Amino acid sequence: MTDKLIIFDTTLRDGEQSPGASMTKDEKIRIAKALEKLRVDVIEAGFPIASLGDFEAVQAVANTIKDSTVCGLARALEKDIDRAGDALKGAASARIHTFIATSPIHMQEKLCMSPDQVLEQAVKAVKHARQYTDNVEFSPEDAGRSEIDFLCRIIEATIDAGAGTINIPDTVGYTLPEYFGHLIAELRERIPNSDKAIFSVHCHNDLGLAVANSLSAVINGARQVECTINGLGERAGNAALEEVVMAVRTRHDIFPCHTDLETTQIVTCSRLVSNITGFPVQPNKAIVGTNAFAHEAGIHQDGVLKHRQTYEIMKAEDVGWHANRMVLGKHSGRNAFRNHLQGLGIEFNSEEELNVAFTRFKELADKKHEIFNEDLQALVTDALTIVHEQIKLVALRVCSEMGETPHASVTLNINGIENSVSAKGSGPVDATFKAIETLVNSNMNLLVYSVNNVTNGTDAQGEVGVRLEKEGQIVNGQGADTDIVIASAKAYLNALNKILNPVERKHPQVVQPV
Structure with missing residues (x-):
């Protein structure tokens, strides 16, 4: 014992x-x-x-x-x-x-x-x-x-x-x-x-x-x-x-x-x-990084194939790594979707949240052949952020070609009113952010922009994280989509919505004598 x-x-x-x-x-x-x-x-x-x-x-x-x-x-x-x-x-x-x-x-x-x-x-x-x-x-x-x-x-x-x-x-x-x-x-x-x-x-x-x-x-x-x-x-x-x-x-x-x-x-x-x-896990992070149980060196691969413990001191399955293919597809119903997510520990507070996530799932199923549990985690987090948004992405059109300056046309719904604008930038993401800023005028500083793939493959969802700052206030935003530019727009708007709906939190550290 x-x-x-x-x-x-x-x-x-x-x-x-x-x-x-x-x-x-x-x-x-x-x-x-x-x-x-x-x-x-x-x-x-x-x-x-x-x-x-x-x-x-x-x-x-x-x-x-x-x-x-x-x-x-x-x-x-x-x-x-x-x-x-x-x-x-x-x-x-x-x-x-x-x-x-x-x-x-x-x-x-x-x-x-x-x-x-x-x-x-x-x-x-x-x-x-x-x-x-x-x-x-x-x-x-x-x-x-x-x-x-x-x-x-x-x-x-x-x-x-x-x-x-x-x-x-x-x-x-x-x-x-x-x-x-x-x-x-x-x-x-x-x-x-x-x-x-x-x-x-x-x-x-x-x-x-x-x-x-x-x-x-x-x-x-x-x-x-x-x-x-x-x-x-x-x-x-x-x-x-x-x-x-x-x-x-x-x-x-x-x-x-x-x-x-x-x-x-x-x-x-x-x-x-x-x-x-919105804090991504580095690929080489112990236990939970995407490379934690990956082997590329030929000697390592040969050893693992012969006997796993030659190069692995833990089983990937013991910490939750597995190629868990989603058996749900675009013909699956709402109850099956809800039950599968409950198995992942994901529950919804309202039917509205479920409906938004289910709609996003259907859209993803039309774009992506295989859907994994990691896709669902990203999808649900992305879907839940839009339920109470003041600024919503309605439409996005981007043009980028060699020899030409990229430009983006963005339509946003801001408190029930739609507005559209176009902007140019050094790349499609830069143009998209500048178009959003033209409409919102937040004057935020972009501190961090990161992109990670949720799963493998060219049809994988891209998960974008941004960190914005203004006058000492820092917020993170996150968005996911199979189109990385759309994911970027979602992440930027997610951060802006947090500015408009701030989480009130102070952590007093100074204790006065009593």
């Missing part, structure tokens, strides 16, 4: 803090359902005090998810904790995660508090959180740069106050694996009541070591890892859930623990998060 390693997913909270990755309430619910199907133990749904939108999203996830614990983040302030408690009232299993910084630089420069004041506030916060739930987690923020003696004091005190989970965050990605593992071991050894709490880790990837640091901590006794799908997160991101889980599973000779995750859902979750946030 081995210990259970608790998987704490913070894609909906820390992952959402990536610039441009803000999610709507419905998008958070879609991801939360996928995480539940993945059998994630704890889902950190958001930061309820941050905004009304975040509160409502956490509340909606708490009311929807039944098989995973739903967690809300709160600073070590009573108002934060009360807000989190209110948001989590409907949860089948709830956790409040409260935190305060403990490193000298944070206490002196950010909090303007003494260590004794920080300790007192942490204890008060944990006790207050216990009024709402017995499942309380405490994090000494920036523990990776905190003094070990003070960490021992504050952790011992918060465990006595009722914290059942103690999370050790490497908030700025500063530590190294050997040091971080030693830190976990030393804390567990020195703190008298350490056996009364589960030790957790939350590592950032600023030096590319988030997964390595997390695994070093697990070897040294940590039994919860906080991570995100695709390693999404602030700055360089967090430890990637898929890498942590598969490392523990693959190297069971090293790790004295196991997870309860349904790993065949990993790729589905990865694609869903990528589609919703």
Whole structure:
């Protein structure tokens, strides 16, 4: 028998803090359902005090998810904790995660508090959180740069106050694996009541070591890892859930623990998060990249054909990779379409959403001979974005030929009124964007333009991601189509619609003394 390693997913909270990755309430619910199907133990749904939108999203996830614990983040302030408690009232299993910084630089420069004041506030916060739930987690923020003696004091005190989970965050990605593992071991050894709490880790990837640091901590006794799908997160991101889980599973000779995750859902979750946030997965990304199980070198191909384990340490099928051909076609009915998507963990909130997605499916079936589950993920995400759009693409005509300046004619429906315009550009996409800007006049700056194929083949859908910026506000947009120029127009409009319907979200970081 081995210990259970608790998987704490913070894609909906820390992952959402990536610039441009803000999610709507419905998008958070879609991801939360996928995480539940993945059998994630704890889902950190958001930061309820941050905004009304975040509160409502956490509340909606708490009311929807039944098989995973739903967690809300709160600073070590009573108002934060009360807000989190209110948001989590409907949860089948709830956790409040409260935190305060403990490193000298944070206490002196950010909090303007003494260590004794920080300790007192942490204890008060944990006790207050216990009024709402017995499942309380405490994090000494920036523990990776905190003094070990003070960490021992504050952790011992918060465990006595009722914290059942103690999370050790490497908030700025500063530590190294050997040091971080030693830190976990030393804390567990020195703190008298350490056996009364589960030790957790939350590592950032600023030096590319988030997964390595997390695994070093697990070897040294940590039994919860906080991570995100695709390693999404602030700055360089967090430890990637898929890498942590598969490392523990693959190297069971090293790790004295196991997870309860349904790993065949990993790729589905990865694609869903990528589609919703507009953050593409790099092809050589471990586990979920399109090249993760691909072999091109002749020696490798020969070895795999003779015995898979010569060059593969995992089965692609174990994480959800498979050539799953869609048996539905253009003659398939709405119920068959709905049932197939439910099998992928995709559900619709209204008949209108189903009808829009079904119409898009029929259009795709006329264009593309083979439809794969990856096509459906992209199609549904693309379809759901247009239900509440203020700006809709009605028509697009592009002319591009050698020796001539490309031009595009675009017709948009803006709040029920159609307008058309033509524009020239250095290429068909540039001309299309300039035509859209002529009608919308958003004055946004295009920071990122990326194109990825959803599946293989010349008839594959192209998935376009754009990142727009204006006066410090950053949004991502995404669109998919077998025509890459149309996909580009969809992505640009998707981003513009997010500007018109912004997700209200603030992440307060400065805690004032109380």
